[in-house]
Amino acid sequence: xxxxxxxxxxxxFGERWDQGLRELLLDAQxxxxxDAKIDAKQIDTLFTGNMCGDSLSGQLHIGAMAAENLNxxxxxxxxxxxxxxxxxxxxxxxxxxxxxxARVAMVSGVEKMTDVSTEQVTTALMGAxxxxxxxxxxxxxxxxxALLANAYMHKYKLKxxxxxxxxxxxxxxxxxxxxxxxQNEITVDTVINSPMVADPLTLFDCxxxxxxxxxxxxxxxEIAKKAGVExxxxxxxxxxxxxxxxxxxxxxxxxxxxVAREKAFNQAGITPKEVDxxxxxxxxxxxxxxxxxxxxxxxxxxxxxxxxxxxxxxxxDMPINTSGGLKACGHPIGATGVKQAxxxxxxxxxxxxxxxxxxxxxxxxxxxxxxxxxxxxxxxKKVK
Amino acid sequence: xxxxxxxxxxxxFGERWDQGLRELLLDAQxxxxxDAKIDAKQIDTLFTGNMCGDSLSGQLHIGAMAAENLNxxxxxxxxxxxxxxxxxxxxxxxxxxxxxxARVAMVSGVEKMTDVSTEQVTTALMGAxxxxxxxxxxxxxxxxxALLANAYMHKYKLKxxxxxxxxxxxxxxxxxxxxxxxQNEITVDTVINSPMVADPLTLFDCxxxxxxxxxxxxxxxEIAKKAGVExxxxxxxxxxxxxxxxxxxxxxxxxxxxVAREKAFNQAGITPKEVDxxxxxxxxxxxxxxxxxxxxxxxxxxxxxxxxxxxxxxxxDMPINTSGGLKACGHPIGATGVKQAxxxxxxxxxxxxxxxxxxxxxxxxxxxxxxxxxxxxxxxKKVK
Numbered sequence: 001x002x003x004x005x006x007x008x009x010x011x012x013f014g015e016r017w018d019q020g021l022r023e024l025l026l027d028a029q030x031x032x033x034x035d036a037k038i039d040a041k042q043i044d045t046l047f048t049g050n051m052c053g054d055s056l057s058g059q060l061h062i063g064a065m066a067a068e069n070l071n072x073x074x075x076x077x078x079x080x081x082x083x084x085x086x087x088x089x090x091x092x093x094x095x096x097x098x099x100x101x102a103r104v105a106m107v108s109g110v111e112k113m114t115d116v117s118t119e120q121v122t123t124a125l126m127g128a129x130x131x132x133x134x135x136x137x138x139x140x141x142x143x144x145x146a147l148l149a150n151a152y153m154h155k156y157k158l159k160x161x162x163x164x165x166x167x168x169x170x171x172x173x174x175x176x177x178x179x180x181x182x183q184n185e186i187t188v189d190t191v192i193n194s195p196m197v198a199d200p201l202t203l204f205d206c207x208x209x210x211x212x213x214x215x216x217x218x219x220x221x222e223i224a225k226k227a228g229v230e231x232x233x234x235x236x237x238x239x240x241x242x243x244x245x246x247x248x249x250x251x252x253x254x255x256x257x258x259v260a261r262e263k264a265f266n267q268a269g270i271t272p273k274e275v276d277x278x279x280x281x282x283x284x285x286x287x288x289x290x291x292x293x294x295x296x297x298x299x300x301x302x303x304x305x306x307x308x309x310x311x312x313x314x315x316x317d318m319p320i321n322t323s324g325g326l327k328a329c330g331h332p333i334g335a336t337g338v339k340q341a342x343x344x345x346x347x348x349x350x351x352x353x354x355x356x357x358x359x360x361x362x363x364x365x366x367x368x369x370x371x372x373x374x375x376x377x378x379x380x381k382k383v384k
Numbered sequence: 385x386x387x388x389x390x391x392x393x394x395x396x397f398g399e400r401w402d403q404g405l406r407e408l409l410l411d412a413q414x415x416x417x418x419d420a421k422i423d424a425k426q427i428d429t430l431f432t433g434n435m436c437g438d439s440l441s442g443q444l445h446i447g448a449m450a451a452e453n454l455n456x457x458x459x460x461x462x463x464x465x466x467x468x469x470x471x472x473x474x475x476x477x478x479x480x481x482x483x484x485x486a487r488v489a490m491v492s493g494v495e496k497m498t499d500v501s502t503e504q505v506t507t508a509l510m511g512a513x514x515x516x517x518x519x520x521x522x523x524x525x526x527x528x529x530a531l532l533a534n535a536y537m538h539k540y541k542l543k544x545x546x547x548x549x550x551x552x553x554x555x556x557x558x559x560x561x562x563x564x565x566x567q568n569e570i571t572v573d574t575v576i577n578s579p580m581v582a583d584p585l586t587l588f589d590c591x592x593x594x595x596x597x598x599x600x601x602x603x604x605x606e607i608a609k610k611a612g613v614e615x616x617x618x619x620x621x622x623x624x625x626x627x628x629x630x631x632x633x634x635x636x637x638x639x640x641x642x643v644a645r646e647k648a649f650n651q652a653g654i655t656p657k658e659v660d661x662x663x664x665x666x667x668x669x670x671x672x673x674x675x676x677x678x679x680x681x682x683x684x685x686x687x688x689x690x691x692x693x694x695x696x697x698x699x700x701d702m703p704i705n706t707s708g709g710l711k712a713c714g715h716p717i718g719a720t721g722v723k724q725a726x727x728x729x730x731x732x733x734x735x736x737x738x739x740x741x742x743x744x745x746x747x748x749x750x751x752x753x754x755x756x757x758x759x760x761x762x763x764x765k766k767v768k
Contacts, residue, residue: 124438
């Protein structure tokens with residue numbers, strides 16, 4: 001499979017009180033069009049990822065909004081898979097191209113989260129879990145991931161300091177990404193001494209509440225070749241598991257990550273050893289550890305070593321989340337999966353400046369919905 | 385394009401206080417599997433339409449739920465396009481088959497609406513319109529469609545009695561559909577003398593609040609032929625327009641219906657004259673009039689004649705909404721587009737009993753999101 005990425009666009013992530021849901025989306029869309037150097041009329045179909053437009057903005061039907069923003073009557077669909085909504089939109093865009101249904105597809109993701117209270121956001125996000133088994137009984141997402149963290153730390157003797165290094169690395173990268181919500185570096189002490197959210201996770205183990213949008217324009221191989229496109233998507237894998245943690249086989253691994261990775265890597269014809277960098281789902285620090293293992297970039301129980309040895313920095317052997325990840329770049333839910341694609345393309349194009357992974361040829365994105373009920377993996381390849 | 389429909393399943397529509405969101409979905413899924421005579425493990429991918437799970441049930445991530453219900457880790461995605469969510473899921477399922485991504489796809493739709501107050505439902509449904517231009521200023525969906533009704537009635541001199549006949553016909557059909565929410569016949573007087581909701585629309589011009597789910601199993605032509613499948617989907621058209629009425633070119637036609645119909649009919653290679661029956665989006669009586677014209681089944685301004693002459697009854701020349709439509713069968717939002725598919729298949733298989741359209745060979749489904757911002761049309765054909 002080869003689907004070209006003709007253009008990318010991203011808004012500044014953060015508390016964007018200057019722009020509403022529609023404006024954020026439009027901003028990313030226009031930037032992607034500008035980067036692709038095409039007119040909106042050339043778009044055949046649109047897919048948009050969004051999770052909480054209903055409960056946070058009173059706005060559903062964001063597929064229609066995405067088309068209206070560009071004055072198009074073309075097919076336009078919103079897809080939702082909790083925090084994996086953006087990568088599900090990407091996957092649908094990829095399939096629209098590979099099926100021949102479309103020659104040019106716009107894939108966007110958007111979330112407007114800071115217009116309401118933190119309590120409203122926490123409640124809305126719990127829609128990603130199992131409402132009857134978990135939400136109704138008072139569980140929140142920090143609570144769910146704290147359960148995973150405790151199980152993992154107990155089984156594999158992961159040190160608190162090592163877990164904290166995930167966030168330290170993310171802020172180091174965020175400080176080198178102009179689109180990031182937090183562009184300041186932090187230390188292990190910052191993480192460990194920040195307020196407790198859900199034991200063992202403190203404030204700096206948790207991704208923030210963010211407004212933002214991102215957009216990419218996908219094209220057929222034929223168009224991509226003519227336009228001299230350098231970056232292609234060569235694999236897409238999606239897997240699902242139970243909404244609730246209670247029904248999982250294990251609490252120390254995300255099974256769906258392993259399944260989705262295998263599908264995507266097989267399609268792309270690569271092995272984990274060939275991956276030059278990865279953008280993974282670090283809604284909480286423990287999630288990144290689990291993601292790295294799910295992608296096969298470390299053995300189960302051993303991802304921590306990559307953090308102790310600083311190999312996950314942009315100039316290390318296995319760069320992870322050079323965008324700053326969800327932790328420092330921010331986590332506007334529906335946009336996150338598309339932002340990962342934007343970062344992968346920037347890296348492969350060699351446009352990542354201060355955080356550039358040298359000689360990057362293959363990048364992977366990994367996006368999780370809920371506590372692991374949905375995992376979507378994409379493989380990006382630079383074609384010379 | 386030829387995509388076989390191997391199985392169909394539908395729950396009783398109505399106030400289903402005996403089943404929650406998950407159980408309704410599971411019920412429809414199991415019925416479809418039973419009808420298709422296959423094991424869940426044969427499903428390659430799932431798409432599920434749902435609109436208001438977030439605000440009405442606190443449950444998002446329904447793609448994962450659909451897979452979990454059948455103990456599958458296969459790709460499973462929720463799509464949303466307001467009241468057109470079900471047909472968007474159907475369209476994605478169709479494309480999954482035509483692209484070769486899947487050989488067997490399960491498409492479901494579900495909505496649980498009666499656990500909360502009518503006010504909460506009215507607010508949630510307004511997410512289908514433009515929140516900033518319409519919802520924020522107090523408009524509701526009955527209000528939006530009342531604006532369309534007034535514009536149409538003024539321009540084309542449509543009589544109130546004729547408009548009422550839309551609902552009378554729907555209840556006549558609902559009384560012959562065991563899955564319908566309302567299985568009682570009504571008269572023009574019932575409609576006209578029922579409480580005013582939004583002038584000129586009274587209670588019986590409006591579709592009800594409904595719980596329900598529906599599911600269909602789509603298969604490749606190869607599998608369909610082996611299984612002796614009789615009914616195929618041969619066309620899929622989707623078009624979008626502005627979320628708000630204020631930005632439309634006309635208030636007396638739904639432009640997106642015309643565009644979506646042209647795409648679907650061209651793909652299927654049919655003309656409106658070849659359509660034997662249609663399941664159209666009658667969230668309000670006026671919506672059905674606009675739908676019939678959008679599908680080219682009557683000239684603009686003339687759909688009323690079909691109702692005065694009773695041609696829209698199951699034994700007439702142009703049967704419309706033999707399921708009872710949204711009005712009498714009920715309107716569990718995300719399920720509606722899939723229910724239309726179930727009805728089309730039942731008619732083409734000759735299983736519609738008391739409401740059977742004789743000799744039906746081609747049926748069309750027409751599903752609208754919002755006040756016309758999304759329209760999705762599918763063509764179903766009986767292959768002997």
